[in-house]
Amino acid sequence: MIKKILQFSKIIKTGDWFIIILFCALIIISTKFLWNLPQGEYLQIYKNNEILATYSLNQKVTKIINGEKGETKIIIDNGKVRFTSAPCTKKYCIHQGWINKANQIIICIPNKISISIFGGEKNYDSINY
Amino acid sequence: MRLNRPLVYLLISLLIGCNDNQVHHGKDFIFGTLIDIKIYGESKIDAEKVSNEIFTEFHHLHNLLHPWEKSLITDINNAISENKSIPIDNDEVITILSNVQRLETQTQNLFNPSIGKLIRLWGFHSNDYNQKKIPNQKKIQNLVSTNPSMQSIKIENGILKSNNKNVQIDLGGYAKGYALDQAKKILKNNNVKNALINIGGNILALGKYGERDWVVGIQNPRKPNVLATIALKPGWAIGTSGDYQRYIMVNNKRYSHLINPKTGYPENKTQSATVLLPPSEDSGALSDVFSKPLFIIDKKNKANMAKLLNIKYFLIIMEDNSILISESLNKEINWEDDIDKKNITIF
Numbered sequence: 001m002i003k004k005i006l007q008f009s010k011i012i013k014t015g016d017w018f019i020i021i022l023f024c025a026l027i028i029i030s031t032k033f034l035w036n037l038p039q040g041e042y043l044q045i046y047k048n049n050e051i052l053a054t055y056s057l058n059q060k061v062t063k064i065i066n067g068e069k070g071e072t073k074i075i076i077d078n079g080k081v082r083f084t085s086a087p088c089t090k091k092y093c094i095h096q097g098w099i100n101k102a103n104q105i106i107i108c109i110p111n112k113i114s115i116s117i118f119g120g121e122k123n124y125d126s127i128n129y
Numbered sequence: 130m131r132l133n134r135p136l137v138y139l140l141i142s143l144l145i146g147c148n149d150n151q152v153h154h155g156k157d158f159i160f161g162t163l164i165d166i167k168i169y170g171e172s173k174i175d176a177e178k179v180s181n182e183i184f185t186e187f188h189h190l191h192n193l194l195h196p197w198e199k200s201l202i203t204d205i206n207n208a209i210s211e212n213k214s215i216p217i218d219n220d221e222v223i224t225i226l227s228n229v230q231r232l233e234t235q236t237q238n239l240f241n242p243s244i245g246k247l248i249r250l251w252g253f254h255s256n257d258y259n260q261k262k263i264p265n266q267k268k269i270q271n272l273v274s275t276n277p278s279m280q281s282i283k284i285e286n287g288i289l290k291s292n293n294k295n296v297q298i299d300l301g302g303y304a305k306g307y308a309l310d311q312a313k314k315i316l317k318n319n320n321v322k323n324a325l326i327n328i329g330g331n332i333l334a335l336g337k338y339g340e341r342d343w344v345v346g347i348q349n350p351r352k353p354n355v356l357a358t359i360a361l362k363p364g365w366a367i368g369t370s371g372d373y374q375r376y377i378m379v380n381n382k383r384y385s386h387l388i389n390p391k392t393g394y395p396e397n398k399t400q401s402a403t404v405l406l407p408p409s410e411d412s413g414a415l416s417d418v419f420s421k422p423l424f425i426i427d428k429k430n431k432a433n434m435a436k437l438l439n440i441k442y443f444l445i446i447m448e449d450n451s452i453l454i455s456e457s458l459n460k461e462i463n464w465e466d467d468i469d470k471k472n473i474t475i476f
Contacts, residue, residue: 124346124358125167125338128367128403129330129374 037101041119043081045074048112057081057100057117067111074115086111152338155180159187160305161256162329166312169323169338179319183312183326190308193222196245196299197254205289206245206297209282214290223284228411229303230279232418236438239422241390243277245297251395253375253386254299263379269393277390301386306368306417309333313413325361331368333413334361346465348373350400350446357444358463364408368416370424371401389425396425398448404435405442405458428453432476 012020045052045065052065057079065072070087080100083093088110096106099117107114153176155166166183168176193201201222208215217223229242245254250268252260275295282291282298300307305328312326316335323336325343334343342362346355350373361367372385372395384395402424406412419438423445426434431453435443444462445453452473454462459475 122346124344124355126165126325126327126332126343127330127346127348127355128327128332128369129348129371 037103038122039079039100040102040104040117042117043076044116044118046114046116065113067108067113069111072108072111072113081115081117082106083108083115086113153177153180155184157184157187159184159191160308160329162305163327164329165327167325168316168321169325169336171321175319176321179316179321182319183315186311186315187308187328190304190311193219194225194300194304196301197249202298202300208289209291209296209298210294212294214288216287217284217289218287223287225300225303225307226279226282226284226289226298228414229300229418230282232303232415233279236418236422237434238278238390239425239434240302240418241278242298242300242303243279243281243296244272244388244390245299246277246295247272247388247390247393248299248301248386249297251384251386251388252377258375258377258386260377261379263384273391273393302370302421303414303418305329305331306366306414307411309366309413309416310411330371330374331366331413331417332361333366333416334363336363347403347444348401351450355465356446356468357465359405359458359461361405362407364412365405366412366416367403367405368418368420369401369403370420372397373400387421387424398428399424400446400448400450401444402431402446403444404440406440435476 040057043055043057045063047065047067055063055076057076059076060078061076063074063076065074067087071085072083072087073085075082075084080098082098083096083106086093086108088108093106093108099106102117102119105114105116153168153171153173155177157164164184164187166180168179171179196202201217201219205215205217233241247269248254250264250272252258272295275293277293277296281293281296282289308328309326309331313333313335316324321335323338325335325338326333330348332345337343342360344358345361345367347357347359347369348371349356350371370387372383372387375386377384383397387396388394389396402420404416404419404423406416406419409415419440422434422438423431423440423443428447431445435455441455442458443455444458447453450472452468453476454473455476
């Protein structure tokens with residue numbers, strides 16, 4: 001086993017290592033950024049391009065929205081939000097599951113309903129009041 | 130193969146680097162306000178242990194210093210109002226009382242922690258203050274004319290005696306700042322180098338947030354957003370006295386808890402006074418105390434008061450939205466809101 005690894009390391013040259021490490025670093029750095037997106041504070045619900053409602057994410061509540069084809073059910077659960085039922089056929093919006101970070105969006109095209117999260121992009125660590 | 134080792138180490142260090150950029154967050158509700166502790170660069174277990182130690186200390190201070198729920202302070206106040214002397218076997222409280230005596234003199238009696246009776250009369254000795262009318266003018270004048278002052282209190286051989294029975298100690302303008310200093314000691318004893326402690330808006334920074342300083346937002350007194358942000362350098366403390374947290378509205382007029390001890394009425398020409406203080410053993414307490422005289426004193430004397438107290442960084446918002454700011458703070462502050470630059474006076 002160790003022999004095989006040694007053989008493998010002989011095949012790849014310094015340039016190969018360079019590329020391997022570069023890509024590993026790229027993966028790590030992008031994970032770091034994407035993992036630390038700020039938690040959102042508010043939810044906006046759109047029908048076509050019109051804002052239907054804005055809710056705080058800090059609550060536990062179920063909302064029923066009337067879209068083009070019928071009722072869409074959305075659950076807000078203390079900081080996160082998801083679709084639980086929709087009159088579309090493919091149910092992509094439900095399969096997206098929970099979202100909780102600022103600028104995340106779920107769109108249900110058949111029913112023309114979309115939700116997006118905003119807020120939380122603060123440029124300070126604490127508030128003095 | 131040997132050549133490649135440094136690269137592998139680099140990869141490992143990158144992976145480790147992922148973890149240490151964490152901030153641990155602790156929250157609790159003490160002193161009738163929200164406590165928020167952020168600890169940077171420690172393991173989750175260590176950070177939790179230290180924040181719990183801080184919260185325990187805060188509960189202890191709450192039970193020791195509370196101005197109207199039973200505490201050593203209310204015991205002292207009861208003894209004073211009955212004209213009795215009272216033994217105090219608590220060195221911490223003796224030190225605190227002598228500190229506030231000194232601060233009262235230093236602030237020309239504008240920070241006066243002995244006006245508990247006035248604060249009670251205005252209805253602020255309650256968690257859900259909602260008094261619907263302002264107190265009787267005669268009652269206010271009577272209380273002011275009794276001249277309550279911390280200087281009436283003498284402590285000899287552990288026995289406290291006041292020669293003015295109208296003195297009622299209320300450490301509301303000191304306790305939260307003092308708690309910041311205590312939290313700093315606990316963090317240092319536990320070798321925590323980077324933390325940000327927020328006690329109901331009074332903030333103390335320890336170290337940094339990674340490579341950069343901790344950044345603090347200053348609340349806009351009249352809008353639900355931040356007026357400006359400022360980097361809080363390692364060890365610095367920031368405190369604000371504002372009329373927008375504890376106040377009552379009577380006939381559409383705002384009466385805040387910041388009562389001028391010389392008139393007995395809330396000061397109503399100022400919305401907020403913010404001070405930033407450099408590292409020192411009691412910078413937390415001073416940031417809490419020193420915002421009071423700057424808030425209360427009249428506009429034309431505010432800058433002089435700052436000078437007297439050696440405050441290099443201050444920001445004051447007046448009722449007409451005009452802004453008074455010190456030159457040093459003006460250089461470092463980042464305005465968030467649309468500020469009319471014509472409204473700013475720099476000192």
